[in-house]
Amino acid sequence: MTPLPASLLKPFVSPTLVLRNRIAMAPMTRGKSPRAVPGADVAAYYRRRAEGGVGLLITEGTPVHPLGSPGASVPNMFGEECLAAWKRIVDEVHCVGGKIIPQLWHVGPLRNPRDFPGSRLPVSPSGIGKPGDPVGEVLTESDIAEILRAFADATRHAKEAGFDGVEIHGAHGYLIDLFFWQATNLRRDAWGGDLVGRTRFAAEIVRACRREVGPGFHIQFRYSQWKQQDYTAKLARDPGELARFLEPLTDAGVDLFHCSSRRFWEAEFEGSPLNLAGWTKKLTGRPVLTVGGVDAERFVEPAQPCLPDSVAAADLMVARGEVDGVAVGRALLGDPRWVEKWAAGAGDEIRRFAKADLSTLA
Ligand SMILES: Cc1cc2nc3c(=O)[nH]c(=O)nc-3n(C[C@H](O)[C@H](O)[C@H](O)COP(=O)(O)O)c2cc1C
Known part of the structure; x- marks a missing residue:
């Protein structure tokens, strides 16, 4: 017998979300949906994890706008055919007692132009995808309004399809995160400037989504300090900065923060054992999910063992209420x-x- 992670197995109850346990499936891009429409194999993939007891399935990133997609086989959260296909997936997951929310995504400059011949160039806050790397076009005021609308529409579509909420992808160096990151947001208008100015894009997205679906529909927000362009990047260097960063998002109506770190057991700031999620909960009072290296080797780096007893360590964090x-x-x-x-x-x-599981993603 292995020890039961008793706290992870307890139900989770919040005003917008009730789950049978504290374990979510992290969003993972699959790219196995030809013409961006998720098929029966995608439904079976999610259904298997729901049958296997996962409390909350967070889908792979789903683009909310044609310019926000990384590649042609990533399933969209817009368009009649896609939405009908997602509805079938939601129904299958619900049938076996699972809960599922889509991750809403705009990749900004991180898209594969070969997949979209003739389409407009990739977009970003200031025309750079990382420091010193010019790419694509700078977003105009009307582009921004269109993207806010696209996130709001996708949230409404998700609600209509029967999803249990949505997760907005504000992490890992994609569009929303490029607004947060000082190194890639050089704007002098109301969408840039200091830390609070740089959160405005995300806060307005959350507000637009919230307006669209009302107070009861679960909206969670994923963010990270690290970027795929720079693992050492930081949005907030101390708890004070983190508080300033989180306040506009909390005020805009985020129900839960999903704090993406690469090694969940690492303390975020000196002088306290709390990780990024722990600090986020302490500063906002909102529920949080932590992630990164639970029962798997160190992320992205050459194979290195994970924390021994990582499941017990995660269980303890929940037991302590962090x-x-x-x-x-x-x-x-x-x-x-x-x-x-x-x-x-x-x-x-x-x-x-x-590693081979990354190619099958079955
Ligand atoms: C194949 C793969 C695809 C991923 N795609 C996404 C994604 O679409 N959106 C996202 O926010 N994170 C994505 N991630 C990051 C995961 O959600 C998660 O944060 C990361 O894998 C660390 O968790 P783990 O150590 O439990 O695997 C992906 C990770 C993997 C391995």
Whole structure:
């Protein structure tokens, strides 16, 4: 018998979301939806994890706007055919007792132009994708209004399709994060400037989504300090800066923060053991998910072992009330029954994640 992660297995109850446990599936892009329409295999992929006991499925990133897609086989959250397909997936997940929310995404400059011949150039806050790297076009005022509208429409569509909420992707160096990041937001207008000015784009997106669906529909927000363009980047260097960053987002109506770190057990700031999610909960009073390296080797780097007993460490964080739950990514690719096996004391029967799982994504 492996020890039960008793706190992770407790239900989660908030005004907008009720879950059977504290384990979410982290959003993971699959790129297996020809013409951007998710098919029966996508439904089976999510259904397997719901049957395996996952409390909350967060889908792969789903573009809200044609210019926000990274590639042609990533399923959209707009267009009649896509929305009908998502509705079928939601129904399948609900049928087996699962909950599911889509991750709403705009990749900004990080799109593959070969997949979109003849389309407009990629867009970004200031025409750079990372420091010193000119790319595509600067967003105009009317582009920004169109993107706010697209996020709001996608949130309404998600509600109409029966999803249990939405997650807005503000992490990892995509469009929203490029507004946050001082190194890539050089704007002098109301969408740039100091830390609070740079959060305005995200806060207005949240506000637009909230206006569209009213107070009861769950809206969570994912953000990260790290960027795929620079793992050492920081939006906030101390708790004071983090508080200033989070306040406009909280005021705009975020129900839960999903704080993406690469190693969840690491303290965020000196002088306290709290990680990024722990600080976010302390500063906002909102529930939080932590993520990064639960039962899987260190992310992106050459294979290195994960924290020994990472599940017990995550369980302890929930037991202490520092975080409300964890998102699990690669471990759930390795074994769709990961939750069920931990809950049965059979953690040692789990099929471990292997690099090859990244190509099958089954
Ligand atoms: C194949 C793959 C695809 C991913 N795609 C996304 C994505 O679409 N959106 C996102 O926010 N994070 C994405 N991530 C990051 C994961 O959500 C998660 O933060 C990361 O894998 C760390 O969690 P883990 O150590 O449990 O795997 C992806 C990760 C992987 C491995």
